[in-house]
Amino acid sequence: MEIRLAQHSGFCFGVKRAIQIALEASDGQQDIFTLGPLIHSPQMVEELSRHGIRMAENPAELHNSTVIVRSHGISLSDKETLLKNGNVLIDATCPYVSKAQEHVRQLCSEGYPVVIIGDRDHPEVIAMLSYCGGETLVIGSPDEVPDKFWQKLGVLSQTTKNMALLQETVSRLLPHVKELRLFNTICTATSIRQEATTALAKISDLMIIIGGRNSSNTRMLAALCSGITKTLHVETADEISEEQISSQHRIGLTAGASTPDYLIVDVYNRINKLTGNRTTVTSVEDIPVNKEESC
Numbered sequence: 001m002e003i004r005l006a007q008h009s010g011f012c013f014g015v016k017r018a019i020q021i022a023l024e025a026s027d028g029q030q031d032i033f034t035l036g037p038l039i040h041s042p043q044m045v046e047e048l049s050r051h052g053i054r055m056a057e058n059p060a061e062l063h064n065s066t067v068i069v070r071s072h073g074i075s076l077s078d079k080e081t082l083l084k085n086g087n088v089l090i091d092a093t094c095p096y097v098s099k100a101q102e103h104v105r106q107l108c109s110e111g112y113p114v115v116i117i118g119d120r121d122h123p124e125v126i127a128m129l130s131y132c133g134g135e136t137l138v139i140g141s142p143d144e145v146p147d148k149f150w151q152k153l154g155v156l157s158q159t160t161k162n163m164a165l166l167q168e169t170v171s172r173l174l175p176h177v178k179e180l181r182l183f184n185t186i187c188t189a190t191s192i193r194q195e196a197t198t199a200l201a202k203i204s205d206l207m208i209i210i211g212g213r214n215s216s217n218t219r220m221l222a223a224l225c226s227g228i229t230k231t232l233h234v235e236t237a238d239e240i241s242e243e244q245i246s247s248q249h250r251i252g253l254t255a256g257a258s259t260p261d262y263l264i265v266d267v268y269n270r271i272n273k274l275t276g277n278r279t280t281v282t283s284v285e286d287i288p289v290n291k292e293e294s295c
């Protein structure tokens with residue numbers, strides 16, 4: 001059996017940055033909070049809690065504390081509530097997300113109704129919507145394009161969606177719009193990870209996707225792979241059984257942008273253990289990486 005890891009697996013730049021900001025802020029401080037999870041990895045959120053970084057669900061719960069704004073941003077109304085309650089905000093919003101928020105604000109100020117292609121319940125999308133006081137619409141799939149006509153329309157994507165979804169949705173919108181202004185807000189980290197994962201899925205009998213079930217970019221990787229080969233989405237290694245992997249010759253691994261390296265290492269070691277291979281690694285750098293490009 002051969003196990004290979006997709007290039008660009010695990011923490012992206014925005015997640016690394018958010019964790020670094022949070023850990024620096026927590027150094028020597030007692031009351032540090034995030035509103036919602038800092039990143040979409042339950043295991044990493046638990047790890048952060050050991051550094052005194054706790055999570056609150058509701059901005060009204062927080063008073064006179066230090067609050068880290070998570071990588072995918074918070075809504076303007078949540079921000080207002082936090083500031084009104086005397087909290088100090090430290091902004092760990094990913095620059096790609098801040099840029100998308102800026103585009104929403106700009107489009108709205110120029111009178112464009114704004115369409116966001118993404119998941120309407122995702123915190124990043126909820127935060128983006130708050131930057132527009134005018135007409136907004138969230139479209140989750142091309143089939144959701146309404147039968148309506150706009151003189152002008154601004155379109156953006158949730159940063160972790162994929163290009164095929166953006167292209168297909170825009171092509172369905174075009175007949176409904178006189179003037180369409182598009183910002184491609186899919187982040188580079190997401191695009192290159194999806195390409196590397198697709199390349200590996202094409203040569204694998206089984207793809208194991210490692211990452212939070214609440215992580216949009218991880219779920220997107222699982223959806224991409226399941227259209228190509230047999231796919232398993234796990235958060236931790238102990239979810240993998242011998243039965244699931246025993247008859248596979250080539251297993252591909254990939255991980256979402258908020259998945260810490262140690263979870264990837266655990267999965268690699270577990271597969272080896274379940275298949276009677278004594279190889280173990282202690283670092284993700286020791287796992288063979290797939291170098292083949294997608295064709």
Ligand code: SF4
Nearest residue numbers: 012014094096159187
């Ligand atoms: S996935 Fe992209 S937008 Fe999200 S935190 Fe990472 S770099 Fe930023």
